[in-house]
Amino acid sequence: MKIYKEKIELKSDAQIEFLDISDKVQKIVDNSEVREGQVLVYAPHTTMGVTINHNEPMLIQDFMRVLYKLIPVDDQYAHDLFELRRKQTADGRSNGHSHCKSLLLGVSETIPVEKGKIMVTDSQSIFAVEFDGARKRDIIVQVMGM
């Protein structure tokens, strides 16, 4: 039984962005030499999400539109007042909505590994989802198996 862990370092370029990390996750599974098992993809952040879906640019526009509709940026978030008072963020970032989007999506996914390959079909991609960019981020990828 092996346990292997690596960090993916990312840089988001927009406030909200779907970053396809499928190839990077597969590379870490390769490095782990695990043939049968599973891989955990985990975002150690409170304004990111992890999800698996189709990497089709128009669809990603739909995802963003839906997330903005469900959690509007122009609502009043109590958290933003809190941040303002604490002056915690140098750039005055109002990210209450980003936390709420992260809440909806969740910060981890687990994918089975078979014969050394992550079990995703051609239409599935693993996404790290930025909700409060642009900034540097890291994602933890942990492989368990044989």
Add this chain to the structure above:
Amino acid sequence: MKIYKEKIELKSDAQIEFLDISDKVQKIVDNSEVREGQVLVYAPHTTMGVTINHNEPMLIQDFMRVLYKLIPVDDQYAHDLFELRRKQTADGRSNGHSHCKSLLLGVSETIPVEKGKIMVTDSQSIFAVEFDGARKRDIIVQVMGM
């Protein structure tokens, strides 16, 4: 330490459908002979979800109503235009909303196993959730443990 994997083959009968796969998951745990560990239930699809909740027919109507309200079918999805242009789908299926519903629900759940039994109470069922049926589907079930 054992790692054991099986596929559940399903056939959905409606566009949106909650398929209770609890018994099938338990059967695979039986086959694995794992006594202590966990089971990963994973949908290798972009228009399905996996969730755990109460299998009560009226409640499932509520789930559907809520999902349709949050992600309406009659919104305009950019993805549907894309599919139309590519003529990718023979049946002209407009499934932008199905992908968005999958995004909200997520495609995996992990359940602990104790003394060979999945740790679900009487009111919990494991559901594979179809968002773009009717069609054939498969679900990957992977058991890890001793």
Add this chain to the structure above:
Amino acid sequence: MKIYKEKIELKSDAQIEFLDISDKVQKIVDNSEVREGQVLVYAPHTTMGVTINHNEPMLIQDFMRVLYKLIPVDDQYAHDLFELRRKQTADGRSNGHSHCKSLLLGVSETIPVEKGKIMVTDSQSIFAVEFDGARKRDIIVQVMGM
């Protein structure tokens, strides 16, 4: 390879409540003596959720507001009629909305463990989320690793 499991017993004090269980999860990881691996946090309930985010009181107000907005208490839930007919619940609890909130959040999260510590940053907390309190609850915490 170790597999270790413990139950956290909780008591919620409100209908909806974010209970920070990070310290309790870490304590169980300590008890497991696992140094490298992962921990599964799982709610064996149909009206609870498990999530990871920032434990900031104003933000938690935002989470509640968003969840109530997406899944209003004063909508009609078919499940509540069902419960009423069955007189299943002694207190006539109308908890259709609680099940729907649980559906959105999901009932498990998996967190990597490194050098015996759960890999959460200072701004991340693990929450068991009550959607149908006040009542007693338990959460299953399972550690796998070396």
